[in-house]
Amino acid sequence: MILDVLLRSLVTALSATAIAGVLGVGLAAWLSRVQGGWRDVVEALLTAPMVLPPTVLGWLLLVVLGRSGPIGRVVEAVFGGPLVFSPVALVVAGTLAALPFVVKSSRAAFDDVDPRLVAAASTLGASPWRVFLAVVLPLSRGGVMAGLTLGFARALGDFGVTLMIAGNIPGHTQTASLALYDAVTAGRDDDALGLGLVLGATGIAALVVGGRLGRRRPHAW
Amino acid sequence: MPGEPAGGPAALQARLLVPAGGDVETRPRLDVDLRIGAGLTVVTGPSGAGKSTLLSTIAGLLRPRAGRVVLGDEVLVDVDAGVFVPPYRRRVGLVFQSLALFPHLTVLENVAFGVDGRHGDGDRQATARAWLERMRVGGLAGRAPSTLSGGEAQRVALARALAARPRLLLLDEPFSALDAPLRRTLGTELQALVADSGLPTILVTHDAEDAALGDRRVRMDAGRVVDDTARP
Numbered sequence: 001m002i003l004d005v006l007l008r009s010l011v012t013a014l015s016a017t018a019i020a021g022v023l024g025v026g027l028a029a030w031l032s033r034v035q036g037g038w039r040d041v042v043e044a045l046l047t048a049p050m051v052l053p054p055t056v057l058g059w060l061l062l063v064v065l066g067r068s069g070p071i072g073r074v075v076e077a078v079f080g081g082p083l084v085f086s087p088v089a090l091v092v093a094g095t096l097a098a099l100p101f102v103v104k105s106s107r108a109a110f111d112d113v114d115p116r117l118v119a120a121a122s123t124l125g126a127s128p129w130r131v132f133l134a135v136v137l138p139l140s141r142g143g144v145m146a147g148l149t150l151g152f153a154r155a156l157g158d159f160g161v162t163l164m165i166a167g168n169i170p171g172h173t174q175t176a177s178l179a180l181y182d183a184v185t186a187g188r189d190d191d192a193l194g195l196g197l198v199l200g201a202t203g204i205a206a207l208v209v210g211g212r213l214g215r216r217r218p219h220a221w
Numbered sequence: 222m223p224g225e226p227a228g229g230p231a232a233l234q235a236r237l238l239v240p241a242g243g244d245v246e247t248r249p250r251l252d253v254d255l256r257i258g259a260g261l262t263v264v265t266g267p268s269g270a271g272k273s274t275l276l277s278t279i280a281g282l283l284r285p286r287a288g289r290v291v292l293g294d295e296v297l298v299d300v301d302a303g304v305f306v307p308p309y310r311r312r313v314g315l316v317f318q319s320l321a322l323f324p325h326l327t328v329l330e331n332v333a334f335g336v337d338g339r340h341g342d343g344d345r346q347a348t349a350r351a352w353l354e355r356m357r358v359g360g361l362a363g364r365a366p367s368t369l370s371g372g373e374a375q376r377v378a379l380a381r382a383l384a385a386r387p388r389l390l391l392l393d394e395p396f397s398a399l400d401a402p403l404r405r406t407l408g409t410e411l412q413a414l415v416a417d418s419g420l421p422t423i424l425v426t427h428d429a430e431d432a433a434l435g436d437r438r439v440r441m442d443a444g445r446v447v448d449d450t451a452r453p
Contacts, residue, residue, distance in 0.1 A: 119282050120321035122308040124335030124385045131309075134334070138325045 002179070002194055009176040012087070013156035016094025017102075020151050023095075024102030025144060029132060031103070032110040043103075050100045054160020057096065061165045065092065089166035090173055097158040098151030105150065105214065109143020110136055146214035153206030157199055232421035233257040233389055237278055237298075238287040239271075239444075250444040251275060251285075257389075257423060261415045263435030264425045271444040272425040273318075276391045279423075280315045281308030292389055314387030318394040320378040322366035328353065328377050329362040335385030352380040372403045379411070383420075390415075390422040396431060408434050 027046060031039055049057055065072045067082050075083040083089055113136050121131045137144070159177045166173040168182065176195050183191035239251035251271040264272050277283045279290060281297065284305060290298040292313070297306045322331050333349035353359045356376040366374060375395060382390060392411075396404040412434045415422045424435065432438055440448035 114319075114321070116317050116319055116321040117323060119277075119280075119308070120315070120317060121323070121334070123280050123282070123311070123313060123315040124381065125309050125312070125337075126334070127309055135323060 002191060004171070005174055005176045005179040005195070006198060008087075008090070008174070009156055012090045012094050012175060013098075013152050015091045016098050016155040017148055017152040019091065019095045020098035020102045020155070021148050024099050024147065024151070025106050025137075028103045028106035028110055029136070031107050046103045047100050049096045049161075055164065058093075058161045058164020061092070061096075061161065065089070065165065084165050085167040085169065085173060087166075087173060090162060090175060093158050093161040093165055094155035096161060098148075098155040101151040101154055102144075102147040105147025106140065106144045109140035109147075112143070113139045142213045142215075146210040149206050149210035149213060153203045153210070156206075157203055232259055232293060233279070234289070234291040235275075235279060236288045237275070237285045237290065239274055239278055239283060239285045251278065252444050253441070253446050255439065255446060257421055258437075259419050259421050260436035261412060261422045261424060261434060262437045262439060263432045264423060264439045264441060265427060265429075265432045266441035266447075267427065269443075270441040272441055273393055274444075275441070276315060276393050276423065276425055279389070280313045280391055281306065281311050282315075312386065312388045314382035314385055314390045316378050316382050316390075316392045316395045318397055320374050320395070322369075322374060322378060322381070324366055326366075327362065328358070328364050328366065328369070331366065331377060332381045332384050335381060337386070349380075349384055352384040353377070356380040356383075371398050372407065375399065375407060383414075387420070390420055392422065392424045394426055395424075396426070396428070401430075404428070404431065 027042070031043060062084065063069055065075070065083050067073070067076060067084065072083050083092075117135055117139070118131055121135045122128070126134065157177050158175075159181070162173075162175060163178060168174050168178040170179075174182070176199055180192055180195040180199065183189075183195060233256070235253065235255045235257075237251055237253050237255075251274045253271070253275060255275075264275065266272055274283065278285050279297075285298060285300060287300050288298065289296065289300070292311070295306070296302075296304050297311055297313075298304060322328075323334065326334065329346060329349050332352055333345045336345040336348045338345055350359065350362060353362055356379055358373055358376045358380065361369065361373060361377065366377070369377065378395065396407055399407065408431055411422075411424070414420075424431065426432060435452065437449070437451045439446055439450075
């Protein structure tokens with residue numbers, strides 16, 4: 001049972017990190033280029049999952065993704081099953097948990113790249129897309145990797161939003177942190193200890209790795 | 222009025238008005254009318270005269286508020302007509318004071334960065350190697366930029382700019398970090414390189430000795446050209 005929920009958590013967190021990575025790096029690149037009011041609004045929306053109570057975020061997602069919500073209805077019509085209380089909902093919750101870390105850390109790293117290097121690349125004939133891929137992204141890899149690592153740890157341990165939109169269905173949508181809660185309330189101390197140790201150790205390891213990657217000099221060759 | 226270009230017909234014609242302020246707080250106002258011919262044009266002037274702003278505007282890194290920049294037959298900027306060719310389509314080489322070598326790439330990869338990639342990686346590297354040899358730093362191909370001396374980095378930066386086959390080369394105080402003997406050596410080499418290739422080149426400097434290298438000397442102050450002299 002423990003292995004089953006750990007594996008589900010791992011697959012969910014990896015999928016969520018991959019999606020948050022693509023979305024987050026793209027959004028961070030956009031945020032570091034644009035100016036004006038829209039940037040602040042988008043940045044606030046992306047950071048919201050860090051500060052909103054999970055119940056509020058979970059409720060908002062239920063309204064949008066639920067069986068009668070605008071997106072939930074479309075998904076159910078296309079795929080034949082509801083989005084909420086499914087493994088896909090687990091990934092949605094994990095992605096939202098990871099996204100702010102990826103965006104914030106990547107954005108800071110992109111902003112740190114010496115603008116003269118970007119200017120030099122463009123005078124050498126590189127299009128904005130090539131400048132990003134060949135200069136900005138490699139020089140920001142420490143910050144991007146730190147964001148991905150922290151985002152993964154956050155997705156792995158998500159509780160509130162996961163419970164609200166994916167439920168806590170044993171064998172279907174029960175993740176390690178939900179199983180830990182169940183184990184504590186049912187007095188299964190051994191299960192609680194095992195899950196707590198694995199989740200705690202993974203989180204701290206991610207903080208150590210993420211911190212090291214984030215401190216790495218962006219210009220180290 | 223600016224003088225006739227030293228090397229025959231104008232390669233570059235720039236009539237520019239760049240307002241003060243904007244994204245660079247200290248950027249001075251620029252209001253110049255300049256025609257540059259083949260050969261080496263040296264632009265001098267005190268700090269804040271607008272020398273770097275002039276180069277950045279010609280390279281396309283800054284947008285002027287008014288004016289035109291024409292390189293050969295091509296209009297790069299015409300504010301009235303809404304023309305603005307982005308820097309990556311201008312083929313205007315720019316060597317920064319900081320040199321701006323890419324720290325995550327080797328010397329060879331730096332020089333190959335701007336080489337036309339249509340003939341594949343092998344050709345790009347061969348071209349890059351040839352330019353490194355020409356700048357007498359062929360042995361540094363595999364090194365990281367952070368391990369280079371000031372003079373070596375300078376040669377690599379110049380090789381990188383030239384390997385991209387620019388139609389115009391802009392040099393922004395490239396020798397400022399070097400000691401006097403090395404400045405003199407590199408200055409003489411640059412002079413010879415420009416004479417051999419016929420590449421129109423603008424060198425910005427505040428060093429009087431560098432100023433003597435030019436076929437033509439333009440002095441700027443407070444965003445305007447105050448003196449424009451061809452070498453006799």
